[in-house]
Amino acid sequence: MSGEEKCDERLGQLQRRLAEFAAARGWEPYHTPKNLAVALSVEAAELVEIFQWLTPEQSARVMEEPDTAHRVADEVADVLAYLLQFCEVLGVDVLDALAAKIERNELRFPRPGTPGPDRHSSE
Numbered sequence: 001m002s003g004e005e006k007c008d009e010r011l012g013q014l015q016r017r018l019a020e021f022a023a024a025r026g027w028e029p030y031h032t033p034k035n036l037a038v039a040l041s042v043e044a045a046e047l048v049e050i051f052q053w054l055t056p057e058q059s060a061r062v063m064e065e066p067d068t069a070h071r072v073a074d075e076v077a078d079v080l081a082y083l084l085q086f087c088e089v090l091g092v093d094v095l096d097a098l099a100a101k102i103e104r105n106e107l108r109f110p111r112p113g114t115p116g117p118d119r120h121s122s123e
Contacts, residue, residue, distance in 0.1 A: 008095060015084050022085070033090055040082040047075035 001009075022028055050071055051059050063069040087094045 011084070011095065015088050018081055018085050019088060031085055031089055033086065036082055036086040036089060040079065040086060043075060043078040043082055047072070047079060050075065 022031055050068065051062070054062065062072060084094065086092075087097075
């Protein structure tokens with residue numbers, strides 16, 4: 001099994017665990033695309049909050065402090081959990097979506113010195 005296949009399998013297992021966790025608690029009615037998008041935004045903001053007043057140098061060392069490292073890891077997990085649940089509800093294959101986006105960006109933003117469009121986007 002390739003590394004890519006292992007990642008796909010592990011991601012699928014985690015999505016199933018999240019779905020089972022929500023189902024066991026009767027949360028599915030609340031896991032609408034809108035609610036999950038809002039929850040994802042809130043969790044991303046909580047991650048940003050950790051870095052809000054840090055200098056660039058402090059932010060680069062944030063994982064050196066165990067308490068802060070734990071907070072960062074927890075918020076990253078929350079963001080990923082809500083993103084995976086969002087994708088599950090809408091039927092988006094997160095890995096396919098990311099691969100397609102990288103391919104589009106490689107075309108839109110070629111390496112310096114190669115011909116092609118040089119645009120920036122908020123996508």
